[in-house]
Structure formats: C-alpha cells, structure tokens
Amino acid sequence: MEIPFELARTLAAVVDEGTFDAASRRLQVTPSAVSQRIKALEQQLGRVLLVRSKPVRATEAGAVVVRLARQLALLEHEALAEFGLDDSAGPGRPISIPLAVNADTLGTWILPALAELSARHPIVFDLHRDDQDFTTELLESGTVMAAVTSQATPVAGCVVRTLGVMRYRAVATPAFAARWFTGRPTPAELTRAPVVDFDRRDDLQTGYLRFVGADASAAPRHYVPASNDFAVAIKLGLGWGMLPGFQSDGELASGALVALGGPPIDVPLYWQQWNLRSPLLAAIADGVVAEAARALRG
Structure with missing residues (x-):
C-alpha cells in the first residue's frame, strides 16, 4: 500500500488551515476536491x-500522515534546491519550518539564532x-519538525541534542517584599502573598x-501568559515570581528587584528534531x- 503525496499534502493543509475552505484556497482547488481527497485517503x-x-484536527492516525507529508515536503524542497529548481516560484523560494518553543526561550535567546538562519x-x-x-x-503529532523541550528522552523518530540550562530565581520588587514579608519570606507569608504564574500549566x-x-x-495567583509581560508584571510589583537571569540580572544589580532566597530552579533544555538526513534541519x-x-548555562 502507498500513501499518495498529493493526498497526504492535502491532509496536512487541512490540519494547518483548520477548515476545508481555507485549505482549498491554499491549494488552489475547490473545497469539494479537498473533501474528495481526504475521503479517498x-x-x-x-x-x-x-x-x-472547528477547527478540524488530526486523529492519531491522521497525525502520522501529516508528519509524513511534512517530511516529504522538506526532502522534496532540498532535492529541488540541489538541482537549482523550485516547485513554484523560482530558486531560493523559502520553505516553512514549524518549530515548537517555550515562551521564555522565545522571549530571551532563540530569536537571534533564527534571524541569522x-x-x-x-x-x-x-x-x-x-x-x-x-x-x-507537537512533535509527536507531526505539527512541528523540531522543538525546544525539557525532555531528554527522544520522541519516536526523533534525535536529541543538549542545549543547556535556564536558571530561575524567585524575585520581587523591594516594595512588594516590604509589604508582604518581614524579612526572608516564611512559608506562611508565601502562602498569603500574590504570585505571578505564566498560565495554569506553569x-x-x-x-x-x-x-x-x-x-x-x-x-x-495572577496569570500573565506572555514572557515579557510576565516579567513586567513582577517588576511592577503585581506579585513575586521566578525569572531567568536574562530578565532579572540587571534589576537585581540595580536594586529594582530583590531575591527572595531559597534555591534556584534549573530547567534543562534539549533540542529534539525529526531523524531525517536533512541538511536544512x-x-x-x-x-x-x-x-x-552562548546564552545558557552548561
């Protein structure tokens, strides 16, 4: 049995776009044609x-096909590039690379690398x-080709490389600390003091x-689901929270923030990506x- 690339690519487009109509516009075919391709597959x-x-989503079986479609698209792009050809818009046409990144990585150190790439x-x-x-x-579902993750064990079909450690310390503004704590915070005081969380999975x-x-x-708890805004909320005295050095070293040195004591929390980060012989990946x-x-602790 074979999985026709055109049908797999259509499935990936539907999952990406969320609806059959949106996928039809991307593929430049009718919604009926999209529906027929999915049914045939x-x-x-x-x-x-x-x-x-709404939006549509892949089943477990569908995720396997979506992942295959993305892998084939990447390999096709690289093969055409080696020939100096392109499938639609001439040599050098960019290919989209989906990546999964945690908020603090996105808000602090990874964007310069992506810009250079x-x-x-x-x-x-x-x-x-x-x-x-x-x-x-997101790797397992085929949504992305690579991810920054805290998991060292490779996802099936992926390889892992160590990135480093992000170290977080509990900090607050001096005014917040003076209001809620009598000195070094006690467990009882920390139970009463407002804390800033990124979201409910933080x-x-x-x-x-x-x-x-x-x-x-x-x-x-306050919930502030954006890395920069999360840090700003703590720096404005909304609550205390755990910040990496990227977002707190300067303020700790100037006295705009104070450390609450206690242990730092080290979060090891890894790079996982599909195990493909892809020069681009x-x-x-x-x-x-x-x-x-350059940016993280070893």
Missing part, C-alpha cells in the same frame, strides 16, 4: 484521519509556543512554594545549539 488507509470539528537559508519559521514540558506533544512557582514548605494551593539545529551555548 481515509478509504485507502481504512482509518479516520480527521476530527471534523533565515538570512543564510531560504526558510521562514512557523513558531508554536508551549510550555517546555509539552512541546514534544509549575515553576508551585515547585518553589512546595520546596520551601508553603501551601502552593492556597497562594493567590541540521543547519537549524547547529545554529540553535550554538546560540544556546
């Missing part, structure tokens, strides 16, 4: 490949932001509270790893 494989929701290679990046503990799910502050013996479930990995070596 499902009949051929004997599997339901899409959940017809895009200047040297015909690529554009489709960045998916998620917590570093969950980015591998467990850095919870980990710190548990380590120092505070009741993590009782602490009042290899170049991206080398660029990201090199930037991480």
